[in-house]
Amino acid sequence: xSALTQPPSVSGSPGQSVTISCTGTTTDxxxxxxxxxxxxxxxxxPKLMIYEVSKRPSGVPDRFxxxxxxxxxxxxVSGLQADDEADYYCNSYxxxxxxxxxGGTKLTVL
Amino acid sequence: xxxxxxxxxxxxxxxxxxxLSCAASGFTFTNHYMDWVRQAPGKGLEWVARITNxxxxxxxxxxxxxxxxxxxxxxxxxxSLSLQMNSLRTEDTAxxxxxxxxxxxxxxxxxxxxxxVSS
Numbered sequence: 001x002s003a004l005t006q007p008p009s010v011s012g013s014p015g016q017s018v019t020i021s022c023t024g025t026t027t028d029x030x031x032x033x034x035x036x037x038x039x040x041x042x043x044x045x046p047k048l049m050i051y052e053v054s055k056r057p058s059g060v061p062d063r064f065x066x067x068x069x070x071x072x073x074x075x076x077v078s079g080l081q082a083d084d085e086a087d088y089y090c091n092s093y094x095x096x097x098x099x100x101x102x103g104g105t106k107l108t109v110l
Numbered sequence: 111x112x113x114x115x116x117x118x119x120x121x122x123x124x125x126x127x128x129x130l131s132c133a134a135s136g137f138t139f140t141n142h143y144m145d146w147v148r149q150a151p152g153k154g155l156e157w158v159a160r161i162t163n164x165x166x167x168x169x170x171x172x173x174x175x176x177x178x179x180x181x182x183x184x185x186x187x188x189x190s191l192s193l194q195m196n197s198l199r200t201e202d203t204a205x206x207x208x209x210x211x212x213x214x215x216x217x218x219x220x221x222x223x224x225x226x227v228s229s
Contacts, residue, residue, distance in 0.1 A: 003154070036214070036215035038216075045207060045221055046155065046207070046216075046219055048215055048216065048217045051214055051217070052214050089155050091155075091157070091215070093214065096171065097169060098157070098160075098173070099145070099157040101154060101155045101156060101157060102154070103154045104154040
């Protein structure tokens with residue numbers, strides 16, 4: 001199972017919006033509505049931010065939103081804040097009780 | 111409070127073995143699938159293994175990179191998850207995270223335990 005494709009880095013100024021893409025295939029992203037997104041600050045464990053493409057767990061600000069079109073999922077962070085600076089990883093169910101992660105995207109708040 | 115505590119990491123020589131453990135608390139462990147995810151130094155996340163719950167027959171699945179070398183198991187009576195790692199390679203060096211599996215996402219993560227495979 002190959003890793004999902006994410007851009008290595010994105011950046012934006014405080015208050016702006018950024019979108020991170022996550023491209024897979026018909027056997028993972030395109031085949032299931034089970035895409036999730038994780039935020040990881042340096043030296044910390046990842047935190048679930050979005051699940052099932054666009055759902056937010058309790059406590060995650062509505063500035064974080066997710067979507068999917070075909071084999072590509074996206075995470076949008078609006079109203080950028082300094083604490084949003086982190087690494088973001090997408091993940092998709094890939095069938096047969098397997099999951100696959102993206103390579104990760106470093107979000108820099110300028 | 112929902113909590114996962116990973117332990118068992120350390121330094122091991124190539125070809126050696128190590129057993130990781132994860133202690134769960136604050137939720138009904140028996141209801142949940144559980145997974146291990148790892149992160150090599152400076153690299154991204156890699157899903158390692160999943161074990162289902164009793165109603166789903168404790169089925170285990172593995173990433174191709176560890177299949178045949180790693181074994182995931184659970185003890186519902188002790189609310190614990192384990193990962194037995196054999197025939198370790200230098201490329202297995204990583205922080206290993208225990209995670210709670212909400213069927214479509216990994217919603218709770220342990221703090222991670224470092225495994226270093228080196229001679």
